[in-house]
């Protein structure tokens with residue numbers, strides 16, 4: 076089997092014996108990455124804010140190889156540093172960090188509560204920065220290692236209706252490409268993973284985010300996302316790990332999004348007109364599906380993580396060490 080993989084140009088040994096930390100490992104893309112890493116011979120630390128979920132996935136991963144679980148909220152720098160320190164102590168090094176945990180906050184910006192900005196910035200951007208802060212010096216000391224930050228194709232394109240999320244993913248792309256150049260001189264690799272749509276719970280808001288709308292039925296959500304041809308997390312993980320082994324800087328999966336990215340770079344004004352058309356269509360589809368804006372409800376009732384009963388951000392009161 077190894078021989079046949081080699082014949083098709085893969086690097087079957089790239090992950091054998093490697094120590095990999097995966098955040099957001101309890102679900103979706105993180106879970107698929109953890110399983111595929113173990114299949115390819117890596118030992119995996121499955122981390123998630125959902126500790127029970129992380130332990131369940133670590134049990135699954137152990138069917139393929141070596142794994143253990145850590146309950147980790149990536150917003151907590153001290154906790155992140157402890158996970159890296161424990162991993163280095165146990166295994167002698169950290170070869171790979173998949174900075175993958177993320178949340179989605181959907182809806183248009185005029186419906187946001189203050190926490191709609193804070194929640195998504197804290198997890199999707201500060202969480203990635205915390206990961207870099209925790210592992211980078213360890214990797215520099217080793218003179219080896221690979222940090223893989225999960226952004227999105229929304230980190231390459233403007234996407235109305237997802238403004239706060241899109242802002243964080245653009246920031247993660249910029250962070251990763253800049254750091255890649257610095258890190259190279261230390262023997263450390265940095266890549267950014269930009270998936271298109273992938274069938275995971277985040278498409279409906281996920282456990283710690285929200286879609287921005289009430290009254291959206293699962294079948295409506297599925298129908299709307301189907302237009303973007305979502306792939307399975309397993310297919311994404313397999314292609315992503317091939318590209319990480321090749322040390323690609325910006326990993327875009329599925330590949331057709333590269334053409335959209337190129338069109339955006341070549342004809343940004345024309346593309347903005349297309350996004351405006353798509354926004355109008357999305358508004359019509361949502362209205363036809365009976366969806367109402369959820370953030371307004373969140374303002375009154377504290378409907379999601381990070382919002383108190385008055386709809387005010389509780390960011391300042393969170394136990395965060397950074």
Ligand SMILES: NC(=O)c1ccc[n+]([C@@H]2O[C@H](COP(=O)([O-])OP(=O)(O)OC[C@H]3O[C@@H](n4cnc5c(N)ncnc54)[C@H](O)[C@@H]3O)[C@@H](O)[C@H]2O)c1
Pocket residue numbers: 098099100101102103104105122123124125128147148149150175176177178179198202225226227228269270271272273274275276277278281282283
């Ligand atoms: N699914 C897609 O279509 C898609 C597309 C592009 C990018 N992404 C990105 O991929 C990454 C993984 O998302 P997914 O699709 O697997 O979603 P998911 O909701 O299935 O999984 C996200 C995981 O992150 C965990 N998490 C959330 N907040 C956390 C925190 N503060 N600390 C630690 N863990 C936390 C959740 O518990 C969950 O297990 C995210 O960064 C997301 O933005 C997803």
